[in-house]
Amino acid sequence: MQVYCDFDGTISLDDATDHVLSRLADPQWETVEALWQEGAIDSGECMRRQVAMIRGERSTLDAVLDEISIDPGFASFVQFCAARNFPITIVSDGVDYFIKRILQRHSLGHLPVVANLLITDAAARAASYKLLSPHSDEGCKATSGVCKCRSLGALGPRVYVGDGCSDFCVSDKPELVFAKGKLADFCDDRNIPFVAYQGFEDLTLSLRAALPRLLNREVLPRQHAAA
Ligand SMILES: [Mg+2]
Numbered sequence: 001m002q003v004y005c006d007f008d009g010t011i012s013l014d015d016a017t018d019h020v021l022s023r024l025a026d027p028q029w030e031t032v033e034a035l036w037q038e039g040a041i042d043s044g045e046c047m048r049r050q051v052a053m054i055r056g057e058r059s060t061l062d063a064v065l066d067e068i069s070i071d072p073g074f075a076s077f078v079q080f081c082a083a084r085n086f087p088i089t090i091v092s093d094g095v096d097y098f099i100k101r102i103l104q105r106h107s108l109g110h111l112p113v114v115a116n117l118l119i120t121d122a123a124a125r126a127a128s129y130k131l132l133s134p135h136s137d138e139g140c141k142a143t144s145g146v147c148k149c150r151s152l153g154a155l156g157p158r159v160y161v162g163d164g165c166s167d168f169c170v171s172d173k174p175e176l177v178f179a180k181g182k183l184a185d186f187c188d189d190r191n192i193p194f195v196a197y198q199g200f201e202d203l204t205l206s207l208r209a210a211l212p213r214l215l216n217r218e219v220l221p222r223q224h225a226a227a
C-alpha cells in the first residue's frame with residue numbers, strides 16, 4: 001500500500017505559501033492571486049509570479065516558516081503507517097523548501113516530497129527567490145505547478161488524503177480517498193467515492209477500519225464520516 005498526502009490545509013493547518021506571502025511579499029501578490037481567481041492565469045503561473053515577490057534573507061524566511069503548525073494527529077498517523085510499512089509521499093502544489101522546513105521542525109523531514117522547487121539566489125545583495133515546476137504536465141486539465149495525477153504511482157492499493165483544488169485531478173484515481181473541504185464537495189458533486197475526515201486523528205481510525213477490505217482489494221462502498 002502507498003499513501004499520498006496533500007500538504008497545505010491537509011498536513012499544515014494554514015497554507016504555507018499564503019502565510020509566507022502575507023508576511024514577506026510585495027503587497028502586489030494579492031493582485032496576482034486575483035488574476036488566478038478570475039481564471040486569467042493558472043495556479044503554476046500564479047505561484048511562480050508570487051514567489052518572485054518574496055523579500056528577505058533565508059533566515060527571515062525560515063523564521064516565518066517556523067510559525068506554521070501542523071495537524072496534531074499527523075505524527076501519529078506517520079507512525080501508524082511506518083509500523084505497517086506503508087510508505088507516505090507528500091504531493092503538493094506548494095513549495096518544496098517550505099514543506100521540508102516545516103516537517104523537519106516536527107522531526108518528519110524524512111518524508112519524500114513532490115512539489116515545486118524553490119531556487120534561492122543568495123549571491124545578490126538581497127536574497128531573491130524563484131520557483132521551478134518540474135512536476136507539471138501540459139496534458140493535465142489541472143494546469144497546476146504539480147500535476148498530482150501524474151505523481152501517483154501505479155502500485156496499489158493507493159490511499160490519498162486531501163482538502164482542496166490541487167487534489168481534484170487525482171481524486172478519481174486512488175483506491176481510497178480521504179477528503180475534506182473543497183475536495184469533499186468536488187467528490188460529492190461527481191459521485192467520486194471518498195471518506196470524509198476532520199483531521200489525522202479520526203482519519204487514522206477510519207483507515208484502520210478500512211484496512212482489511214483495502215488490502216483484500218475489495219471495492220469500498222461510499223462512506224461518510226460518522227456525524
Ligand atoms: Mg490543500
Ligand SMILES: [Zn+2]
Pocket residue numbers: 137140141142147148149150169170
Ligand atoms: Zn493531473
